[in-house]
Amino acid sequence: MTDMTETRRAGFFRALLSSRAGMLGAGLLALIVLAALLADWLPIANPTRRSLAIRLLPPIWAEGGVPAHLLGTDAQGRDILARIVHGARSSLIVGMAAVALSGLIGMVLGLIAGMRGGIVDIVLMRIVDAILAIPTMLFMLVVALVAGTGIAPLVLVIAATNWVNYTRIVRAEVLRVKDMDFVAAARISRVGTIPLMLRHIVPNILPAFVVVATLNVGSVILTESSLSFLGFGIQPPAISWGQMLSEGREVLATSWWVSTFPGVALTLTVFSIILLGDWLRDHLDPRLP
Amino acid sequence: MTGPVLRYRNAGIEIGGRSLVRGVDLEVHRNEIVALVGESGSGKTLTALSTLGLLPPTARFTADEAVLNGHDLRGLRTEGDWRALRGSDVGIVFQEPLSSLNPVLTIGDQIGEVLRYKRGMPRRQRRTEAADLLARMHLARPAELLDEYPHQLSGGMRQRVMLAIAMAGEPSLLVADEPTTALDNSVQAQVLELIVETAEQTGVGVLFITHDLSVVAQVADRVAVMRGGEILESAPVGRLFKAPEDDYTRRLIRLAPKVPAVMRDASLAQPAPPAPKPLLELRGITKRYSAGWRGQGTLALDNVSLMVNEGETLGLVGESGSGKSSLARIVTGLARPDSGTALFDGRDLFASTDNSDLQMVFQDPFSSLNPRMRIGDSIVEPLRARGMRRGALRDRAADLLETVGLRSAMFDRLPHELSGGQRQRVGIARALSVKPRLLICDEPVSALDVSVQADILALLERLRAEFRLTTIFIAHGLDSIYSVSDRVAVMQKGRVVEEGPRDAVFGAPQHDYTRRLLGAILDSDPDNSRFRRREETL
Numbered sequence: 001m002t003d004m005t006e007t008r009r010a011g012f013f014r015a016l017l018s019s020r021a022g023m024l025g026a027g028l029l030a031l032i033v034l035a036a037l038l039a040d041w042l043p044i045a046n047p048t049r050r051s052l053a054i055r056l057l058p059p060i061w062a063e064g065g066v067p068a069h070l071l072g073t074d075a076q077g078r079d080i081l082a083r084i085v086h087g088a089r090s091s092l093i094v095g096m097a098a099v100a101l102s103g104l105i106g107m108v109l110g111l112i113a114g115m116r117g118g119i120v121d122i123v124l125m126r127i128v129d130a131i132l133a134i135p136t137m138l139f140m141l142v143v144a145l146v147a148g149t150g151i152a153p154l155v156l157v158i159a160a161t162n163w164v165n166y167t168r169i170v171r172a173e174v175l176r177v178k179d180m181d182f183v184a185a186a187r188i189s190r191v192g193t194i195p196l197m198l199r200h201i202v203p204n205i206l207p208a209f210v211v212v213a214t215l216n217v218g219s220v221i222l223t224e225s226s227l228s229f230l231g232f233g234i235q236p237p238a239i240s241w242g243q244m245l246s247e248g249r250e251v252l253a254t255s256w257w258v259s260t261f262p263g264v265a266l267t268l269t270v271f272s273i274i275l276l277g278d279w280l281r282d283h284l285d286p287r288l289p
Numbered sequence: 290m291t292g293p294v295l296r297y298r299n300a301g302i303e304i305g306g307r308s309l310v311r312g313v314d315l316e317v318h319r320n321e322i323v324a325l326v327g328e329s330g331s332g333k334t335l336t337a338l339s340t341l342g343l344l345p346p347t348a349r350f351t352a353d354e355a356v357l358n359g360h361d362l363r364g365l366r367t368e369g370d371w372r373a374l375r376g377s378d379v380g381i382v383f384q385e386p387l388s389s390l391n392p393v394l395t396i397g398d399q400i401g402e403v404l405r406y407k408r409g410m411p412r413r414q415r416r417t418e419a420a421d422l423l424a425r426m427h428l429a430r431p432a433e434l435l436d437e438y439p440h441q442l443s444g445g446m447r448q449r450v451m452l453a454i455a456m457a458g459e460p461s462l463l464v465a466d467e468p469t470t471a472l473d474n475s476v477q478a479q480v481l482e483l484i485v486e487t488a489e490q491t492g493v494g495v496l497f498i499t500h501d502l503s504v505v506a507q508v509a510d511r512v513a514v515m516r517g518g519e520i521l522e523s524a525p526v527g528r529l530f531k532a533p534e535d536d537y538t539r540r541l542i543r544l545a546p547k548v549p550a551v552m553r554d555a556s557l558a559q560p561a562p563p564a565p566k567p568l569l570e571l572r573g574i575t576k577r578y579s580a581g582w583r584g585q586g587t588l589a590l591d592n593v594s595l596m597v598n599e600g601e602t603l604g605l606v607g608e609s610g611s612g613k614s615s616l617a618r619i620v621t622g623l624a625r626p627d628s629g630t631a632l633f634d635g636r637d638l639f640a641s642t643d644n645s646d647l648q649m650v651f652q653d654p655f656s657s658l659n660p661r662m663r664i665g666d667s668i669v670e671p672l673r674a675r676g677m678r679r680g681a682l683r684d685r686a687a688d689l690l691e692t693v694g695l696r697s698a699m700f701d702r703l704p705h706e707l708s709g710g711q712r713q714r715v716g717i718a719r720a721l722s723v724k725p726r727l728l729i730c731d732e733p734v735s736a737l738d739v740s741v742q743a744d745i746l747a748l749l750e751r752l753r754a755e756f757r758l759t760t761i762f763i764a765h766g767l768d769s770i771y772s773v774s775d776r777v778a779v780m781q782k783g784r785v786v787e788e789g790p791r792d793a794v795f796g797a798p799q800h801d802y803t804r805r806l807l808g809a810i811l812d813s814d815p816d817n818s819r820f821r822r823r824e825e826t827l
Contacts, residue, residue, distance in 0.1 A: 181657035182667070185719065188621045189671035190644040199670075203661040 015283055022283075025275025032269055036088035045069065045079035047086045048237055052077055056255045072257045074247060080257065084265045087239040091269065094151060094234075095221040098158040103213050105159065106166020111197055113167065114174025125171070128164045136161050137226065144232040154233050158223055162216070169212050173205035207284035214277035218270035225266055241266045293318045294461045294494035295340060298354035302335050302518075304347055310335050310518045317462060317494040322485065324497045324509035324526075326541070328738040332518040337464050337498045341379055342371030358461040376407045380455030380493075382484075384467040386447035390439040396423070396450055397435030400457050407458035422453040425490075426483060445476035449483060456487060463488070466498045473608040474766035474809040478819075481508050481811075485820040500739060502545035503768075503811035506530060507818045514538045526815045544743045545813035546768040551796040552807060561790030562601065562775050568759050569597040569620070569638070569647075569727060574629035576615055589615040590626065591783040597727065602753070602760040604774030604791065606767055606806065612783040613763050617729055620761075621649055634726070644671050647727040648720035650749075653736055654712035658704040664715045665690070665700030671723045689718040692755075694748060710741035717748065721756060728753075731763045746773065767803075768810045771795060779803045 016022050035042065045068065055077040058065045065072065071080040113124040131139070140157050147153035177183065178201060186196050227233035228242030236243070241262040248259025295317040302310040310332040317323045327333040339350050340357060342365060355362040358378045365371055383389040391399060400419040404410045410418060416435065423431035426449040439447055448468060455463055465484060469477040485508050488495050499505060505512055506526065513523040514535065522535040533539045551557045574593040579586040590612045597603045607613040618624040620631065622639070631638035633646055648671065651657035658667050665686040672682060687697035693714040704712055713733060720728060730749065734742040750773070753760060764770045770777065777794040779787040779802065787800040798804045812818075 181651040181653060182659040182662075184618075184621075184623055185649065185651065185657060185716075186670060186674075187623055188644065188647070188649050189674050189719075189723070190642060191670060191674045195674075199662065200659050204659070 012283070016279070019279050019283075021275050022279030025272045025277075025279060028268060028272035029276060032088055032265075032272065033092065035085050036092055039085045039089060042085060044082040044085060047078060047082040047239055050076040050078055056251065056258070058255070059257050059261075062257075071261050072255075074244070074258045075251050075255075080244075080261050083239050083244060084241070084262055087241045087244060087262065088265065088269070090151060090234050090238060090240045091221050091224060091266070094154055094158070094224040094240075095217045097151075097155045098162060098220045098224070099213055099217050101155055102159040102162035102216075103166050103209070105163040107170050107202075107209065109163070110167040110170025111174060111201065114171040114178060115193070115197065115201070121171075124167070128167055131161055131164050134161075140223070140227065141230070141232060144227065149232060149235045151234060151238070154224060154227060157227065157232075158220055162220065162223075165212065165216065166209070169208060170205060173208050174201055177201055177204045211277060211281040211284060214280055215274060218273040218277070221266065221270060221273075293356075294358055295496065296354060296356045297336075297352055300336070300339070300350070300352035300355055302332070302339060302344065303349040303351070304345065308518065310339075313515075313520055314523070315496075315513060315520070317496050319461070319494050320488060320492045321510050322488055322495040322497055322508055324499060324505040324512045325515060326499060326502065326505055326512060327515035328500055328740065330517075331515040333498050333515045334466060336515070337466055337496055340462065340464060340496065341375055341381055342368075343381075376403050376458035376460065378460055379462040379464060380458060380460040381464040381466065382448065382451045382455050382468045384470050386444060386451050386471070387439065389451060390447060392439055395436050395438055396442075399450075400435075400454055403454055403457035419453075419457070422457055423450070425456075425487075426450070426453045427479075428453075443476075444472050445480060448472060448480050452480075452483065452487065456491065456493070459491070460493060463493045463495045464498070465495060467500070468497075469504065470499070470501070474768070475608065475805050477504075478809050478811070482820050484508065501811075502541055502739075503547075503813035506545070506813045506815040507811050507820055509815075514541070530813070530815050541739060542813065544739050546810070547814070548810055548812040548817070549771045549795050551792045552810075555792075555796035558790075558792035558796050561793070566599055567596045567632075568599040568634055569595075570632040571595045571616075571620070572630045572632075574616070574619060574626045574631070576619060576624065576626045578615075588783050590619070593629070593780075593783070593785055595778055595785055595788065597759060597761060598776075599759055600757065601775040602762055602773055604767075604770035604777040605761055605763045605780065606765070606770060606777065607780035608765055608806075610782070611780040613780050614731070615783075616780070617649070617731055617761075617763060621647060621729060644674060645723040645725050647729060648723065648725035649729040649731065650713075650716050650720050650733045652732040654709045654716065655704075655736075657716045658712055660704050663701050663703060664707070667704075668715060668718045668722055671719065675723065685722065689722055690715075692721070692752070693718040708741075709737050710745060713737065713741075713745050714748065717745075717752065721752060724756060725758070727759045727761070729761045729763070732765065732769075733762075735765070735769070749773075766809065767795070767806045779806065 016026060054069070054073050055075055057069050057073040059072045060067060060070050069079050069081070071084070073079055109124055113121045139161055143157045143160050144153065147156050183196070183200050186200055224233055224240065225242030225245060228240045229246040231246065233242055234240035244262035245259045248262070251258055293316040295315065297313055297315040300310065300313040300315070301308060313336055315336070325333045325336060335344065338344050340362070344350060352363060357374065360374060360378065397416065397419050400422060401415040404415045404418055419435055420431040423434055428434055428446060428449050442450065468484065469480050472480060481504065484495065487493065497509060509526045511524065512526050512529045514521045514537065516537055522529065522533065522538050529538065530542060533542055572594050574590050576590040577586045577588050593616060605613050605616070615624065619626050625639070633641060658664065665683065668689050669682040669686045672685060683700070686700055690697045690699055695711060695714055707715065733749065734745050737745060752758065762770055762773050771791065774791045776789065777791050778785050779794070779800065781802045787794060787798065787803045794803060795807065798807055
């Protein structure tokens with residue numbers, strides 16, 4: 001058994017190594033994750049130390065830039081590079097946690113809707129339709145008013161609407177798989193509902209699920225930034241890219257770097273995740289009969 | 290016109306450096322039906338597609354000579370060159386009529402297209418000519434059909450329309466690629482008859498691709514047997530069946546279905562085996578599938594009563610839509626009937642929670658195994674559901690693998706690493722793991738190659754004795770169940786229309802529908818052809 005899993009895992013990495021786009025995405029993402037993890041030990045400035053003496057310093061290559069602040073400083077004199085590196089944490093944490101939570105909710109509800117069918121399915125899917133019909137941002141703002149601010153409420157707010165994406169895809173996949181002969185065989189053998197789902201249904205819908213989840217991490221990070229930009233997300237002293245974008249907006253005309261660099265970081269992160277997700281979709285392409 | 294319509298000498302096809310067809314010599318003359326017979330992977334379809342320029346773009350076609358109706362096929366490079374030939378020199382009928390007709394165009398449009406581009410007919414004339422073509426294909430009310438869409442037609446009708454489209458350009462060669470494989474048995478004979486008649490009336494040469502030797506015996510003038518990309522043997526149909534030269538041909542002929550002797554002489558009937566006691570008794574089973582909130586739905590099973598005696602094999606026959614699959618779903622507990630009772634060994638079947646009462650072997654070896662589960666785990670799953678301990682399971686799986694003729698080392702394989710026949714063996718092992726009393730076999734060999742079919746049937750026969758199984762053998766035609774059944778039940782439109790000992794049903798059928806199904810059995814003896822127009826000289 002270990003033999004098989006190992007060869008399959010080796011095949012996975014070999015396939016990743018042979019894909020230029022996949023490698024680019026994985027490499028870039030690894031770099032970002034590593035930077036976020038090691039933020040406290042990297043030779044960068046303290047992200048929260050203000051100093052009005054050095055406010056709005058431009059990046060090092062522009063006139064007036066200093067080597068101590070590679071990407072310049074913001075309106076309160078805080079180092080932008082340090083803030084981006086530390087902000088990566090909250091963006092990544094919110095991205096992963098919100099995807100995990102909404103994926104879990106979506107998986108469970110999608111399984112229930114697909115397997116049970118009938119009235120349960122109809123009611124669940126109408127709720128999904130209703131949520132899809134409401135402007136997402138507006139809905140999230142309302143939930144945010146109730147849930148408050150900070151990382152945990154933010155994850156809840158995003159998951160509150162995001163789970164519908166997973167429910168739809170999981171339900172569609174369940175419907176595709178559940179009438180296949182191997183599921184019938186398991187039913188004839190009186191395999192219980194839970195083992196049936198865990199052994200036969202879930203493994204066969206996982207590839208599609210994983211691909212959707214990967215691509216979803218990118219869009220969730222964007223949502224987090226939007227919410228923080230609007231002031232409903234992560235609050236100071238915690239740092240997030242959306243918050244930095246928002247702060248930079250006020251000085252955009254004179255100091256472009258304050259909001260540009262967090263924007264670039266955000267773009268690169270989402271880009272790397274999408275590259276990886278695309279490659280994953282091609283690689284895992286569910287080969288079902 | 291003199292000379293053959295199609296002539297290949299030493300033709301070969303390579304894809305990606307792999308030689309898939311080699312050294313093929315082939316000739317089709319006017320008014321002649323040449324059958325190209327082989328199992329999957331034999332190269333028969335590639336050979337046929339090469340006459341139309343429909344090979345995949347990566348394929349390389351080579352030949353010393355490749356002439357179609359006076360055109361050298363080797364010189365054709367562009368899609369435009371081929372387009373000039375298709376329709377007017379060579380036409381094709383594919384296996385699956387639904388996917389080869391355009392669903393958003395009317396029948397009239399699709400025939401008219403050929404008449405317009407291949408024969409330059411003006412619009413008004415196209416309509417009359419198209420209706421005329423449909424009438425020649427024995428389609429009723431051809432003028433109305435012109436304005437209908439493919440989905441409004443039955444499978445047999447679609448295949449007739451396909452033939453009308455293929456013949457609209459008045460080709461010299463007609464390629465028929467398994468044209469009746471996807472059709473119900475009783476429709477198959479009519480379409481075959483039509484192809485023979487078309488060849489006779491128009492003089493078109495037919496290259497008939499098939500895996501089914503009884504079809505060959507019925508329609509072909511000459512036969513070429515292919516295997517592994519080569520033609521093993523090529524001969525007039527009479528000689529090929531009477532004096533086959535190649536071992537493989539001999540094996541195929543031996544395995545081809547034959548009309549049971551009892552159908553010609555009812556006195557040959559074997560006495561029906563004594564029926565000790567019923568194992569499964571179905572009474573008044575009715576099942577309606579609803580169509581949404583308000584619709585009437587369809588009546589899949591209409592008051593079905595059926596009995597299966599201990600130790601016997603019941604052949605359950607019906608064409609698509611007859612309700613045989615619904616019945617199997619109900620007996621196996623996958624669906625609940627609307628009304629009716631089922632007794633299994635005297636107990637209520639629907640209340641049973643024991644998975645060793647009955648098990649099932651499925652038709653499609655690809656979807657019957659979980660693609661992400663190791664085959665050993667698949668096999669012992671029924672035992673696991675009964676609570677057998679993990680340690681004992683592996684040993685049982687090894688035993689079972691060997692019982693069905695597989696190596697026990699295959700435990701860790703995934704289904705996609707196995708051939709169709711091997712997968713079917715795994716499915717059988719899974720069903721037998723709990724030593725069931727009743728085994729339902731839903732067309733267990735119809736998705737397999739002929740020579741593999743024989744192996745699987747032999748395996749089932751051996752295991753039936755070894756495990757003292759009672760069996761329900763489901764099939765869509767009567768030909769495949771004669772050799773395996775003790776009793777036969779025939780289903781049509783949700784009802785059992787005839788039930789009885791096998792030889793009584795085959796020798797003295799009572800119901801019209803049974804007679805029609807019996808009439809659809811094709812004999813693999815060319816002397817008994819119902820369609821062939823002239824005597825074949827040896």
